[in-house]
Amino acid sequence: MEGNIFASTETVECPLCSQSFQPSVINRHVNNCLNRNDSNSSTGSASQAKKRKSSEGPGTSPQSQKSAWGSLKPQKGATAGPSTKKAKTSSPKKAQSKKNQNHNDAQRDDNSQDTENTPFVDKKQSNNIPVFGMVPKNEHSDSVSGSVPLAEKLRPLVLDDFVGQEKAVGKKSMLRSLMKSNDIPSMILWGPPGCGKTTLAKIIANSCKIKGKYKFTTMSATSAGVNDVKEAVKVAKNDQKNLGRRTILFLDEIHRFNKLQQDALLPHVEDGTIVLIGATTENPSFQVNSALLSRCKLIVLEKLEASHIEKILKRACDHISAQIFKKDEEIEENDEVAAWIEKDAIKSLANLCDGDARCALNSLQMSIQSQQTEQGGMVVVTVDDIREVLQRAHVLYDRAGDEHYNIISALHKSIRGSSESAALYWLARMLEGGEDPRYIARRLIRIASEDIGLSDPQALNQAVSAYQACHFVGMPECDVNLAQCVVYLARAPKEVEVYQAYSKAKNSVVNHKGPLPSVPLHLRNASNKVLKSLGYGKGYKYNPNYEGPVEQEYFPPELKGTDFFS
Numbered sequence: 001m002e003g004n005i006f007a008s009t010e011t012v013e014c015p016l017c018s019q020s021f022q023p024s025v026i027n028r029h030v031n032n033c034l035n036r037n038d039s040n041s042s043t044g045s046a047s048q049a050k051k052r053k054s055s056e057g058p059g060t061s062p063q064s065q066k067s068a069w070g071s072l073k074p075q076k077g078a079t080a081g082p083s084t085k086k087a088k089t090s091s092p093k094k095a096q097s098k099k100n101q102n103h104n105d106a107q108r109d110d111n112s113q114d115t116e117n118t119p120f121v122d123k124k125q126s127n128n129i130p131v132f133g134m135v136p137k138n139e140h141s142d143s144v145s146g147s148v149p150l151a152e153k154l155r156p157l158v159l160d161d162f163v164g165q166e167k168a169v170g171k172k173s174m175l176r177s178l179m180k181s182n183d184i185p186s187m188i189l190w191g192p193p194g195c196g197k198t199t200l201a202k203i204i205a206n207s208c209k210i211k212g213k214y215k216f217t218t219m220s221a222t223s224a225g226v227n228d229v230k231e232a233v234k235v236a237k238n239d240q241k242n243l244g245r246r247t248i249l250f251l252d253e254i255h256r257f258n259k260l261q262q263d264a265l266l267p268h269v270e271d272g273t274i275v276l277i278g279a280t281t282e283n284p285s286f287q288v289n290s291a292l293l294s295r296c297k298l299i300v301l302e303k304l305e306a307s308h309i310e311k312i313l314k315r316a317c318d319h320i321s322a323q324i325f326k327k328d329e330e331i332e333e334n335d336e337v338a339a340w341i342e343k344d345a346i347k348s349l350a351n352l353c354d355g356d357a358r359c360a361l362n363s364l365q366m367s368i369q370s371q372q373t374e375q376g377g378m379v380v381v382t383v384d385d386i387r388e389v390l391q392r393a394h395v396l397y398d399r400a401g402d403e404h405y406n407i408i409s410a411l412h413k414s415i416r417g418s419s420e421s422a423a424l425y426w427l428a429r430m431l432e433g434g435e436d437p438r439y440i441a442r443r444l445i446r447i448a449s450e451d452i453g454l455s456d457p458q459a460l461n462q463a464v465s466a467y468q469a470c471h472f473v474g475m476p477e478c479d480v481n482l483a484q485c486v487v488y489l490a491r492a493p494k495e496v497e498v499y500q501a502y503s504k505a506k507n508s509v510v511n512h513k514g515p516l517p518s519v520p521l522h523l524r525n526a527s528n529k530v531l532k533s534l535g536y537g538k539g540y541k542y543n544p545n546y547e548g549p550v551e552q553e554y555f556p557p558e559l560k561g562t563d564f565f566s
Contacts, residue, residue, distance in 0.1 A: 035215070035239060150365035151358040154316050155199050157206045163357075164308040165196055168299050175299060179204060182213050184248060186269050186276040188284050188293065191301030194356030197279040200301075201250045204277065208248060214275070215239055215247045221256035226264045233268050240273065247274050254278035255287035262289045269295050303355035310350040312357050313364060317341055322368070331380070339368045339379035345386045352390050363389050404435070408443055411486075416451050420490035427486050437478050441467035444485050455495035462488050497565065504564040517556035 011020040014030055021029050156162055159176065162169060169176050178184060184204060189197040205216035217232050229249075236247035251257070251265075268274045269292065276296060284293055317324055321338040324346060325331050331340050341364075353360040364381075367389050371379045407429050414422035430440060441463070448463040466485035470478040509516070526537030541553070555562055 031243060035235070035243070149358075149362050150316060150320070151361040154312075154319060154361060155202065157203060159203050159207070162196065162199065162203060163312050164304045165200075165301050168301055169200065179207055182208070184208065184214065184275050184277075185297050186295055187278075187297040187299050188254070188288060189277065189279045189299050189301060190284050191281070192303050192355065193281055194353075194358040194360075195301045195304055196357065197301060198252060200299075201252075201277050201279060205248065205250065213245065215245055216250065217247055218250040218252070220252045221261075222253050224251075226261055229261075229264050233273055236268075236274050246272070248277060249274045250277045250279070252279045253281075255280040255282040255284075259289055262292050266292055266295070304357055305355065306347075306350045309353060309355065309357055309360050310346055313346050313350060313360055316361055316364060317346075320368075331378075333378045339371070339381060342380075342382045345381055345383045348383045349386045349390075352386070403433075407433075408440070411440075412443065412447060415447055415486065415490045416494065418490055418494065420487045423486045423490045424483060427482060431475070431479055431482070437470040437475055437482055438467065440482055441470045441485070444482070444489060447489055450499045451494050451496060452489060452492045453495045453498040455493040459489055459492050501564040508559075508562070508564075517558045520553075520556060523554065 012023050012026045013020050014026065014033060017033055019029075159169060159179065167173070175187075189200060191197055201218075205214075205218075208214035208216060215236075217236075219228055219232070232247070232249055236249075239245045239247055254262075265274075265276060266289075269276050276292075278288070278296070280287060284298060314324065316322075321336065322341050323331075323334075323337045323339070324341050324343050326343050345367075349360055349363060353363065363386065367381045367385045368379055370389070371381055371385065407426055411423055411426040411430070414426055427440065431437065444466060445460065445463040448459040452459040462485050466481050469481035473481065521535040522537060522539040524531070524536040526532045532538070
């Protein structure tokens, strides 16, 4: 009977993981099981091979053997010791639950065969759980108070449930079309925290697993190194050779890799061994090698709007059995409702989290948990509870990143456009985000000469005084000194004559062809009698009063007639 195991209508036990499958899918499962075990120790591989050999019978189909165990190669010196057997039987309840689940729906198990290596799939989920939200409504208490953050539990697995980012993954976007054709290019996902970079990568992974063309491997640059990349590439080459399947490597926080570590990815992205999906919050132009960036498609994700965050929060309330109510509406205790969330609290949270969906979901979870601890009975979350959890508005600002330069540029352009209200707004964004006030004051000194100049000479005095006040007083008291200077500069008349004239003079020097002209003798410094006898300083005319342009005797002869103010 053992020899006819593949022809039987009964379920078949995998010789590697001891799970049961239908005969129609056992071969595919064993191939993937072997692939997961490639990175394990040689002892484990040899033990599985020995067990498989003893369980084979004379009636086993040769074709099935080739597809199931063709790539299993026991290594020398490997023995199946007692520790290996003990590791297999250490958790019988978990193995039994998996066996029953696979017996009921073997095909579903085959589509999700890599769940142990995929962080976005909840191992406790059952077949009747919706895609968006890993916890059914009748288990709402565990979904809120569990150790897994709510943002991770409610991560969508299909593109239709992805909220926002219409430019990147809209119906007419290039990325959506490529996903439908199952042709995934190497890409860099760039966007602020909580905008959906990791979620989008895992949606791509889920789509690839269903179609079976790609294998998805994930690692974080905060903990991985070059050796981890080499190991992933080694497994990817084996998969491509033996199974005809490409590997998608999702590298989170790719900007944490230095230039040498990023160079290790270049040849493998170039020859197609791996499809790289990198996620970063930093500007790839500065943080990613230009050679690697040229081989990847840059996908820019924007900050989520408040309406998007509100939609995500409402979905979360549905999946944790939380009921939304209006402020004046009466509520009653109900065993089927995990928590009552005030409608204004949802809107307030959507506005305070500054486009960060992860922050919004986790703040909602903390609010519910805190009310469960304090009240013990019916949980009611109001606007005050949300504000208490967040303490203040979540201000997105990075003193060394793109927001640093974007906001100072907005401040400069607002002053240049004489909009004092906008200038004060961007000033507040920088100060509340933790910017050094002296840096802002230095920029204001530059603005005083660049954009105002001689039209109001007092502007420079105001800017210098503001810098000294920041140095003497410091934050938070110096904020009003900076605000006074910003408003003065915004209201002052603008004149860029000096700035433009100097730019022309600089270009004249930088772009001059050939050697620079010598200083005329009458303009040179006559510091002694010898130099005077040579004509240094001779013929110089002193003009104490400026009465318009003077003769071009102060220029070298080659530049006679030059006027930078024309």
